[in-house]
Amino acid sequence: MSKTASRLLLTDAQQAILAGIANSSVAQHRLVLRARVLLLAAEGVSNSEIARAVEVSRPTVLAWRDQFESDGLKDFGKVAKGRGRKPSIPDAKVDKLAELGGAAKDRPPAAEVAADNYQALYGNTAVDAPAEATPQAGPSDTTTQEG
Numbered sequence: 573m574s575k576t577a578s579r580l581l582l583t584d585a586q587q588a589i590l591a592g593i594a595n596s597s598v599a600q601h602r603l604v605l606r607a608r609v610l611l612l613a614a615e616g617v618s619n620s621e622i623a624r625a626v627e628v629s630r631p632t633v634l635a636w637r638d639q640f641e642s643d644g645l646k647d648f649g650k651v652a653k654g655r656g657r658k659p660s661i662p663d664a665k666v667d668k669l670a671e672l673g674g675a676a677k678d679r680p681p682a683a684e685v686a687a688d689n690y691q692a693l694y695g696n697t698a699v700d701a702p703a704e705a706t707p708q709a710g711p712s713d714t715t716t717q718e719g
Contacts, residue, residue, distance in 0.1 A: 580613035580637060586645060587614065603649045609636050 582590070593599050595608035612622045619637070623630040639647075659666075665684055 575638070576611070577619050579616040580610060580640065582610070582614045589645060594645050600649070606649065609633055613637055668700055700717070 590607040590611050593603055594611055596604060599607075605628060608626050609622055609623045609628065611631075612625065613619075613633070617625070619630055623633045626633075
């Protein structure tokens with residue numbers, strides 16, 4: 573019989589950030605899953621039960637727990653170098669488009685933006701995070717009234 577995993581220890585700030593991500597309807601799906609895994613681990617749920625509930629493999633649960641235990645939220649959601657889909661547009665074409673269209677190459681890669689999006693928007697804790705952005709009012713009615 574395998575030993576039971578110990579409860580994952582979270583600070584109040586870490587718990588608030590992970591809860592914000594786990595309940596988000598706009599965060600990347602993989603970040604939501606990872607946050608849910610870590611929150612369940614903090615509640616003392618077994619790794620196998622977490623894997624079933626979140627629909628990821630048990631080795632994935634173990635890897636995410638290990639990474640969190642060693643790094644905390646520092647690199648939360650960061651995609652490891654060499655992982656993911658490779659660019660389908662050749663570098664020469666990107667360079668040409670950058671020359672024609674301006675500073676497209678000066679933008680950070682999407683993975684870097686995604687890894688830091690929550691902390692960049694809300695700071696170090698989710699306690700100060702706004703509930704939801706309010707939609708902006710649309711343009712006013714521009715039809716003229718005839719008198």
